[in-house]
Amino acid sequence: MTSPLAIPGWRHVYSGKVRDLYVDDDAADGRMLVVASDRVSAFDHVLSPGIPGKGALLTTLSLWWFGRLAGADGGRAIPNHLVDGAEVPDAVAGRAMVVGKLDMLPVECVVRGYLTGSGWAEYRASGTVCGLPLPEGLSNGDRLPEPIYTPAYKAPLGEHDENISFEQTVELVGAERAAQLRDLSLEVYARAARTAEAHGLILADTKFEFGVDADGVLRLADEVLTSDSSRYWDAAAWASGTTPEERMASFDKQIVRDWLAAHWDKRGTPPELPADIVARTADKYRELLDRLTGA
Structure with missing residues (x-):
């Protein structure tokens, strides 16, 4: 697994199979930064290589669904972990979410x-x-x-x-x-x-x-x-x-x-994934x- 990014203002605390978690030690509300990597896992193993652009695709889709489930689909609003109005650092723009502590x-x-x-x-x-x-x-x-x-x-x-x-x-x-x-x-x-x-x-x-x-x-x-x-x-x-x-x-x-x-x-x-499997x-x-x- 690759080393997590150094992101100014955020301290890395955990890496899962796909996501890296950072905390803002200066924020009183304990907010965190969840960064989606391009890593891919299957059968409880992280595989190599990753899927290019995957982190951004996953984050974009999650944010779209969080919005739908917050009432945009006509249903009742389901509470989620996003911090409204929070800015994502430029280094991980498009593939990260600022979330509340849970x-x-x-x-x-x-x-x-x-x-x-x-x-x-x-x-x-x-x-x-x-x-x-x-x-x-x-x-x-x-x-x-x-x-x-x-x-x-x-x-x-x-x-x-x-x-x-x-x-x-x-x-x-x-x-x-x-x-x-x-x-x-x-x-x-x-x-x-x-x-x-x-x-x-x-x-x-x-x-x-x-x-x-x-x-x-x-x-x-x-x-x-x-x-x-x-x-x-x-x-x-x-x-x-x-x-x-x-x-x-x-x-x-x-x-x-x-x-x-x-x-x-x-x-x-696990064996390395072939290029055509990654691309598909x-x-x-x-x-x-x-x-x-x-x-």
Whole structure:
């Protein structure tokens, strides 16, 4: 992993798989700077090389969705972690957000509207997804009868996230907060799925992260509904496709996942991504942003 940038006025405190976190020691409100890098991760590993321009694409899409969910889509305003009116340093302009300090909850709030990925593998074996029973006869890529909430424990960097039950979420954050996480995640997914549908896209699944501010307000944080945290498919391809590959024309890092799964046994250091995989992934990230926002 590359060394974080030196940004005047900001002190680096943490680097995750994709994002670098800085604090402003002179700000009384404890505000932070979240910088999206061009790093790409899959199967809980940071891969090499990165995807050129990815940090800016992810940040632009997150900011667009934060705006939609703040009421621009006609729904109620969902509190988020952005600091209104704050200026982003020139060194990271376009790929960073100034955010308020939150107590981040150790839960990845996953919502699945379609059967795919690890959910499809589990369904074939047991008829369930994250332990939740589903109807018989579903195929890879099928729409679920209704979206399901399948939380995960957010593991430290380098460790694997772990699917957990709702009851385990209650043990982690308490019954009231666990119910808030579930209900808000399902609401945000439903709103985002409607928006995606209006742009000829399917939001197959996504994951959210939340934190609590000093006043106890639950806020949507980190990234939201980006190509890294979500699976987007082309709606026309899904409707007409006859094979899973044709149905699930993805606008995310599925290209990377598929290549890695075919060329790595998930032991040791992952192989370097070929140039064509990097270029195709970058193109998909840009196309998704264009289709959703018209940017």
